[in-house]
Amino acid sequence: MGLDAAEGERFAAVLVRHEDQIVKRWTELVAETLRGRLSQAELGRQVTEIHRSLVAAAGPSGMSVDGEAAGELRAVLSELSVARARQGFTATETAVSIFALKDTLRDILDIRDSPELLSDYVEFSRLIDELGLFTFETYTKARESVVADQAEQLLELSTPVVKLWEGVVAVPLVGTLDSARAQVVMEKLLQTLVDTGSPTRSSTSPVCPPWTRRSRSTCSRRLSRPA
Structure with a gap:
C-alpha cells in the first residue's frame, strides 16, 4: 500500500x-x-x-x-x-x-x-x-x-502511611485489599519504615467490605512491635 x-x-x-x-x-x-x-x-x-x-x-x-x-x-x-x-x-x-x-x-x-x-x-x-x-x-x-x-496513582493515594508518633507508623486500610493494592501497601510501608527508622508498624481496617480469603487476614491483622 x-x-x-x-x-x-x-x-x-x-x-x-x-x-x-x-x-x-x-x-x-x-x-x-x-x-x-x-x-x-x-x-x-x-x-x-x-x-x-x-x-x-x-x-x-x-x-x-x-x-x-x-x-x-x-x-x-x-x-x-x-x-x-x-x-x-x-x-x-x-x-x-x-x-x-x-x-x-x-x-x-x-x-x-x-x-x-x-x-x-x-x-x-x-x-x-x-x-x-x-x-x-x-x-x-x-x-x-x-x-x-492514573489507576496506579489512585492506588497509591488510597494507601497512605501515617506517622503516629516517633518510631511508630500506621497504614489505615479502607476497602478491599486485593493483591495489587497489598503490594503497594507493603512497598510503601517498608519504605516508610526505612525512611523514618520506625521499628513499630500497625495496620488498621475501619471499613472492610467483602474481601477475598487472601486479603481477609491482611486487612484485619494488627501488627505491633515483635516480641
Whole structure:
C-alpha cells in the first residue's frame, strides 16, 4: 500500500504548491470537530507540522506509512496521539485531524474536470486513511497507558502511611485489599519504615467490605512491635 514514486512526487508537489490554502482549510475543518478545545494557534502549529512531515515523507522513492522516509511523520503523529490522549480527546477526534486532509484536498483541487487529478486523489485518500488508522491505533495505546498510570496513582493515594508518633507508623486500610493494592501497601510501608527508622508498624481496617480469603487476614491483622 501507499504511493509509488510518481504518485509520491505528485503528492509532494500538491502539498507544496497549495501549502497556504491546505494548512488554512485543514485547520478550519479540524477546529470544527474540536469545538474550541484547542487554541487556533496550537491547532495551526500541529497541522503545519504534520504538513511539513508529509512533504518530507513523500518523494521520488514513493511513500508508505511504514517506510523509512516516513519515520519523522510517524513520530509526529505519535506525538499528536499521545498529547490528545492526555488532554482527554477521543480517538475519533484525534483521527479526524488526519482524515480531514481528504476533505481539504477535495475542496482545493479541481478534481471533477481532471481524470488524472481524480485518480491521484483516490490514491492520496487511501494513504490518508492509512495515516488516520495509524494515528487511531497509536492513540489507543497511549490512552491505555494514561489510564493505567492514573489507576496506579489512585492506588497509591488510597494507601497512605501515617506517622503516629516517633518510631511508630500506621497504614489505615479502607476497602478491599486485593493483591495489587497489598503490594503497594507493603512497598510503601517498608519504605516508610526505612525512611523514618520506625521499628513499630500497625495496620488498621475501619471499613472492610467483602474481601477475598487472601486479603481477609491482611486487612484485619494488627501488627505491633515483635516480641
